[in-house]
Amino acid sequence: MIKVIICKDYNEVSDRAAEIMLDVVKNNPKAVLGLATGSSPIGLYQRMIKDHQENGTSYANITTFNLDEYVGLEQEHPQSYYTFMHQNLFNHIDIKKENVNIPSVQGDDMQANCDAYNELLSKQKIDLQLLGIGSNGHLAFNEPGTPFDSVTQVVDLKQSTIQDNARFFDDDMSKVPTQSITMGIKNVMDAKKILLVASGKNKADAIYQTVKGEVSTDCPASILQKHPDVTVVVDEDAASLL
Ligand code: GLP
Numbered sequence: 001m002i003k004v005i006i007c008k009d010y011n012e013v014s015d016r017a018a019e020i021m022l023d024v025v026k027n028n029p030k031a032v033l034g035l036a037t038g039s040s041p042i043g044l045y046q047r048m049i050k051d052h053q054e055n056g057t058s059y060a061n062i063t064t065f066n067l068d069e070y071v072g073l074e075q076e077h078p079q080s081y082y083t084f085m086h087q088n089l090f091n092h093i094d095i096k097k098e099n100v101n102i103p104s105v106q107g108d109d110m111q112a113n114c115d116a117y118n119e120l121l122s123k124q125k126i127d128l129q130l131l132g133i134g135s136n137g138h139l140a141f142n143e144p145g146t147p148f149d150s151v152t153q154v155v156d157l158k159q160s161t162i163q164d165n166a167r168f169f170d171d172d173m174s175k176v177p178t179q180s181i182t183m184g185i186k187n188v189m190d191a192k193k194i195l196l197v198a199s200g201k202n203k204a205d206a207i208y209q210t211v212k213g214e215v216s217t218d219c220p221a222s223i224l225q226k227h228p229d230v231t232v233v234v235d236e237d238a239a240s241l242l
Contacts, residue, residue: 002211002230006239010199014043017130017197017233022051024128024193030061034129034188035089036140037066037081040197041130042088049092059095065126066102067140068182071110071154079168103152103181110154114181117152121187129191133198136160137206137219141182148223150184185220189227196224199235207234208241 007013021044024031035041051057066085073080082102090100101120104113136144136158143158157165162176169175188194198207209219211232216222224230 001228002224002232004211004239004242005231005233006242007233007235009235010043013040013197013199013233013235014047017041017044017195018047018051020195020231020233021048021128021130022057025057025059025062028127029058030063031127032063032065032124034126034131034183034191035064035066035085036130036132037068037084038132040132040199044130044197045089048089052093059093061099062095063099063124064095064101065121065124065183067131067188068180069103069105070177071105071179071181072177073105075106103183105181110181114152114154117181117183118187121152121183121190126191128193128195129188131188131194131196131221133196133203133206133210133221134161135164135202135206137209137221139185139188139220141180142185142188142220144218144220146185146217146220148185148189148217148220151186152181152183154179154181185223189223192229194224194227194230196221196230196232197234198232198238201237201240203234203238204241207232207238211242 005016007016069081075082103117131139141155156179162173165176166173210221210224213219213222215225
């Protein structure tokens, strides 16, 4: 069942998403959070930081798992998801370094990196999985056509995703990595609770297919219809086709 919350703008999306996130963290200080990158969760992360600073909500016993990472970027690259997460959240809260998990893309053996991440995930249940969505309906970097039973793997990015993400690489598609390591759709569906945030007209079709479309690998996010506890928080533009 997907519960849809329609908000007037991005700020309200971030407010509502933060309420859901903080409810989990405050009720379970040892919660395991699945976290996402992209522009969609930034407002939510800002609210988590503000709440940590003002109300002292602690992340000392929280564990996090990030969804994905670009293959071919050093950890310190300004556009790596490692850098993104530290700049936008981890550097500003009291989370312990050893409790932060982001797929490693270091070394030569990407399959071994995927296996290690799957192994870690198999030992913990994610309490709340945060998601954005690609304009083509991708979840993390699980592009259209990805089997629903996929687990952490190396994937090739679709041309449309490279184009969407070029804005972070000086608008130069040739600078965007062509592969990533991503948690699979099964890993996402194993979470107890899922929170998807999206805003803007370019997400409207993907949100329509996710909430009302046929469940099909053509839109990876449509599988969320089969999960028992999903909340989609969207602005009016992203909800415009519902
Ligand atoms: C990337 C990420 C996805 C994210 C998507 C949307 O492709 N791998 O996890 O959901 O971008 O990003 P944005 O929120 O910037 O639109």
